[in-house]
């Protein structure tokens with residue numbers, strides 16, 4: 001379904017993010033997670049996109065598998081890095097043929113371990129990919145009249161590559177105005193950053209829905225990996241203090257992380273957030289506990305998927 005219709009019919013939205021598994025064991029974990037979470041009937045799920053060729057195919061396959069074998073509405077991520085127009089066009093055609101409704105258009109993380117020269121890229125920034133998808137939509141190649149709904153990333157704490165926050169907002173405004181229908185944010189641990197970002201967007205006349213990205217911490221190792229991946233993320237003292245108290249007790253760390261994320265969700269809902277997007281890391285337990293505590297009902301009659 002086009003994201004505009006999803007957002008119009010559901011406020012707030014709840015959604016999950018998965019990444020394509022690389023091994024048969026990881027695939028089993030993910031498919032079990034999908035089966036576990038499907039009965040919450042999230043408004044959409046999204047699938048990340050890697051920098052290398054084979055992992056990219058895994059994304060396309062996973063998106064199509066979710067589309068064809070579950071009740072879930074998958075949104076593929078698509079990135080600029082290491083792609084040219086001749087490569088993006090067939091991917092869009094393939095997704096259009098599978099009636100995929102939306103795409104999250106991203107700059108993409110720099111590929112690790114391969115020589116990479118950004119200046120030679122066809123798409124320099126996510127805005128170029130947004131414009132390209134927009135042109136694809138106008139070509140009428142998608143079965144839905146409006147074409148793909150288009151999402152973009154937002155960074156409540158700022159993106160590390162643009163330290164000037166005023167200039168960054170200019171780039172962000174241009175990206176949204178190029179044709180974005182919604183924004184999903186980078187994870188954050190202090191809701192004031194999200195609320196301030198939303199206010200700054202409103203001041204710049206950015207009025208598309210802004211969905212908050214939430215990642216519950218479930219281990220100290222995961223927390224450190226997250227700090228590496230989402231460079232620049234602030235870890236507030238309240239959170240660090242709570243984690244420090246129980247750092248040698250993995251179960252308590254998990255509980256503290258989930259409780260912290262739950263409180264973030266309650267506060268965001270009190271502040272009329274347009275949606276909450278959970279970075280699940282392909283596991284269902286933390287998200288299930290949060291959903292149950294938020295009082296989001298399961299739909300026991302949801303047909304068990306064959307994914």
Ligand SMILES: Cc1cc2nc3c(=O)[nH]c(=O)nc-3n(C[C@H](O)[C@H](O)[C@H](O)COP(=O)(O)OP(=O)(O)OC[C@H]3O[C@@H](n4cnc5c(N)ncnc54)[C@H](O)[C@@H]3O)c2cc1C
Pocket residue numbers: 047048049050051077078079105106107108109110124125126127152153154159160161162168171172175184185186187213
């Ligand atoms: C919700 C979410 C999902 C993500 N999923 C993935 C994924 O699946 N795969 C993946 O590889 N990465 C993913 N990422 C990471 C993301 O691709 C990187 O953080 C990337 O560096 C920024 O992406 P962007 O789409 O904001 O890029 P852009 O909008 O291109 O911005 C990147 C940087 O360029 C700057 N910039 C923008 N326009 C200009 C301009 N005209 N001139 C100069 N500078 C400019 C911006 O200010 C910013 O600092 C995700 C991030 C988020 C928040």
